[in-house]
Amino acid sequence: MNEQEHIDKLMLELRRGTITIGVLSQLSVPQYGYSLVTLLNEKGVQVEPGTLYPLLRRLEKQGLLESLWDTNEARPRKYYKLSKMGNEVYEQLCKEWEGMVASLDHLIHTRKDEEDGND
Amino acid sequence: MEMIERYIYAVTQKLPQSQREDIGIELRGLIEDMIEERVGDGEVKKKDVEEVLIELGSPREMAIKYRGTKRYLIGPELYDSFLIVLKIVLISMFAGLGIVFVIQIIIDPVEILDHFVGLIVTLVTAIPQVVGWVTLVFALVDYYGGVQTKDLGLDKTWHPSMLSAIPDPRRRIKRSEPIVGIIFYVIVMVFFAFSSNFFGVYVFNDGGFREVVPFLNEAAFSQYMPLVLLLLAIFIVKECLKLISGKWTMKLVGYTVIINLLGMMVVSFLITGDAFWNPEFMSDLVKSGIVTEGSEGYQIGETIWKNSTRIIVILLLVGLVWDTIEGFIKARKK
Numbered sequence: 001m002n003e004q005e006h007i008d009k010l011m012l013e014l015r016r017g018t019i020t021i022g023v024l025s026q027l028s029v030p031q032y033g034y035s036l037v038t039l040l041n042e043k044g045v046q047v048e049p050g051t052l053y054p055l056l057r058r059l060e061k062q063g064l065l066e067s068l069w070d071t072n073e074a075r076p077r078k079y080y081k082l083s084k085m086g087n088e089v090y091e092q093l094c095k096e097w098e099g100m101v102a103s104l105d106h107l108i109h110t111r112k113d114e115e116d117g118n119d
Numbered sequence: 120m121e122m123i124e125r126y127i128y129a130v131t132q133k134l135p136q137s138q139r140e141d142i143g144i145e146l147r148g149l150i151e152d153m154i155e156e157r158v159g160d161g162e163v164k165k166k167d168v169e170e171v172l173i174e175l176g177s178p179r180e181m182a183i184k185y186r187g188t189k190r191y192l193i194g195p196e197l198y199d200s201f202l203i204v205l206k207i208v209l210i211s212m213f214a215g216l217g218i219v220f221v222i223q224i225i226i227d228p229v230e231i232l233d234h235f236v237g238l239i240v241t242l243v244t245a246i247p248q249v250v251g252w253v254t255l256v257f258a259l260v261d262y263y264g265g266v267q268t269k270d271l272g273l274d275k276t277w278h279p280s281m282l283s284a285i286p287d288p289r290r291r292i293k294r295s296e297p298i299v300g301i302i303f304y305v306i307v308m309v310f311f312a313f314s315s316n317f318f319g320v321y322v323f324n325d326g327g328f329r330e331v332v333p334f335l336n337e338a339a340f341s342q343y344m345p346l347v348l349l350l351l352a353i354f355i356v357k358e359c360l361k362l363i364s365g366k367w368t369m370k371l372v373g374y375t376v377i378i379n380l381l382g383m384m385v386v387s388f389l390i391t392g393d394a395f396w397n398p399e400f401m402s403d404l405v406k407s408g409i410v411t412e413g414s415e416g417y418q419i420g421e422t423i424w425k426n427s428t429r430i431i432v433i434l435l436l437v438g439l440v441w442d443t444i445e446g447f448i449k450a451r452k453k
Binding site for chain 1: 184187
């Protein structure tokens with residue numbers, strides 16, 4: 001494996017972990033699968049429909065999301081929205097995430113400072 | 120567009136019945152949305168559909184993502200035991216076939232080439248069978264028993280106090296014990312599969328090998344053969360369970376009781392059928408020239424023959440009962 005392949009693999013793992021938070025963050029208002037894909041991509045979070053659709057179903061099964069079929073439009077669409085539990089989970093996750101970012105920032109920056117000091 | 124229908128069909132047919140319709144509608148909506156984004160109000164071309172489907176990925180991968188369950192037959196917890204058992208069984212099968220080959224050469228040295236070809240043919244058919252059966256047994260163990268070990272590993276409330284005690288040495292099952300058992304059963308199986316005539320008295324004279332005086336009644340025995348092979352296979356499963364468990368537990372004793380009861384039933388069934396032992400054994404011995412009728416040797420031989428056939432059966436039954444009791448006693452030790 002060369003450098004780029006290692007980076008790709010690690011990024012894949014990182015993205016897999018964060019995508020759930022990204023999805024939950026957008027579902028305080030109901031969205032259907034593809035509108036969510038577009039929304040997330042617009043905001044710079046790359047996600048493929050082939051990953052997102054199964055993820056939505058899984059989150060619904062776990063009780064974090066609620067769903068509703070809308071059959072009034074040209075094609076039937078399944079809208080997903082945060083459940084009460086999903087909302088609480090999301091808020092807790094945000095706190096955890098911020099903590100994680102802070103600690104990692106700290107780690108990364110101390111190391112940079114040390115390197116700068118050595119120069 | 121037929122291609123879309125094909126795609127949806129390919130994905131949904133790999134999913135549980137209950138989810139098919141729902142996921143089908145959802146997927147169709149997604150694909151139509153994606154196409155619409157590409158072409159807007161323009162005409163939909165085949166190329167557009169293809170591009171969208173390529174972006175979604177192969178139906179197999181898509182179905183796997185929807186299912187999200189385990190995708191293996193034998194999990195990491197059992198994989199090591201699986202490899203060990205597979206190796207043991209293969210090696211003992213080779214050993215058994217090797218011994219059979221040697222016996223065949225002794226019995227019939229002229230046909231050595233035929234025997235060799237026979238050996239190769241047997242290997243070609245037997246290896247996949249052996250691998251298949253061992254895999255099947257382990258896949259079943261994984262399916263029915265593997266879940267609990269996995270749950271333990273993921274259990275968040277785990278505490279060091281929950282570590283199970285190192286089994287009392289007296290409760291432990293030495294690895295060599297089931298391994299020897301498996302080797303023994305496989306070799307016996309190979310022998311039976313070839314000919315029950317291999318069990319007998321080998322008669323040699325000055326020129327070399329003359330004949331085998333068989334212990335068993337081959338004519339009658341051939342119809343019991345599948346039953347015997349099946350029983351041996353079940354015994355091998357029992358040894359595998361011992362090897363995996365590594366210590367006596369009540370669950371293991373339970374399996375042992377069931378399998379040994381089955382074994383005792385089959386053995387009793389075989390023995391009570393009058394045609395199990397070779398009824399002509401003594402006269403065959405006389406014919407082969409080892410003993411002459413009416414001599415002292417003949418009487419000793421007859422006594423040994425009559426008693427040993429009975430004793431072997433008793434030993435076999437006692438052995439099975441003892442195996443069960445031993446397991447029970449050991450499993451109870453704290």
